[in-house]
Amino acid sequence: MAKIKLTKNELKNQKDALKMYRRYLPTLTLKKQQLQAEIRGIEAEAEAVRRQKEELEQDFSAWISVFSEGAFPEGAVAVVEVRKGTGNIAGVEIPVFEGVDFRRGDYDLYAAPLWVDLAADYLERAIALDLRAGVLEEQVRLLRAELLSTAQRVNLFEKVKIPETEENIKKISVYMSDQQVSAVVRSKISKRKIAAQNAAASGKEGAPA
Numbered sequence: 042m043a044k045i046k047l048t049k050n051e052l053k054n055q056k057d058a059l060k061m062y063r064r065y066l067p068t069l070t071l072k073k074q075q076l077q078a079e080i081r082g083i084e085a086e087a088e089a090v091r092r093q094k095e096e097l098e099q100d101f102s103a104w105i106s107v108f109s110e111g112a113f114p115e116g117a118v119a120v121v122e123v124r125k126g127t128g129n130i131a132g133v134e135i136p137v138f139e140g141v142d143f144r145r146g147d148y149d150l151y152a153a154p155l156w157v158d159l160a161a162d163y164l165e166r167a168i169a170l171d172l173r174a175g176v177l178e179e180q181v182r183l184l185r186a187e188l189l190s191t192a193q194r195v196n197l198f199e200k201v202k203i204p205e206t207e208e209n210i211k212k213i214s215v216y217m218s219d220q221q222v223s224a225v226v227r228s229k230i231s232k233r234k235i236a237a238q239n240a241a242a243s244g245k246e247g248a249p250a
Contacts, residue, residue, distance in 0.1 A: 045209050047216040055213065059206040066198045073195055075131050076188040080181055087177040094170040101163045116146040117157065118164045123172055130180075133187045138176035141169050 045051055124139040143165050 052213045055209045062198050062203050069195045073191045079130050080184050083180050090174045118161050119144045135180045138173045
């Protein structure tokens with residue numbers, strides 16, 4: 042604990058600091074709870090997206106035997122642009138998946154077997170799900186970083202700053218109270234001495250010559 046001055050000004054500073062900590066702590070605690078809830082929701086969404094991809098792959102596995110009839114054309118599907126926006130959760134800016142644009146390769150639609158188009162459709166859907174899951178994971182990463190920072194501040198206020206400031210206020214208050222008592226005692230002693238001196242002086246003046 043840092044050394045503090047045992048003065049009225051320092052007492053006021055400590056009381057102001059305590060008031061500030063108590064005012065901000067509920068806000069930080071609420072933000073922590075909001076972040077935790079948002080992270081749980083996004084993780085659940087990401088898990089749902091992964092399940093969609095797994096189900097897609099299971100459906101797609103039925104076509105594997107067909108693929109053996111020929112090679113999937115190279116460059117049949119290419120990502121042109123991944124579209125992302127921005128959102129804000131509890132003051133944290135996060136990326137938002139808005140979609141993905143694809144380009145089909147230059148293969149002969151008439152000469153290529155039907156499964157090529159079907160495979161390209163599956164591939165585009167799988168890529169889109171992968172990209173969406175990736176954006177959700179990035180959201181979780183950013184929110185977890187903010188949650189860690191917020192939780193550290195909550196712990197700092199709860200376990201360090203507030204108890205430390207309360208102890209400082211108590212220490213200064215006790216010291217100032219002791220000083221006041223000491224001042225009163227010194228004042229009474231001084232008054233008694235002065236009274237005794239006055240009485241002695243009066244006795245001398247009244248004594249016969």
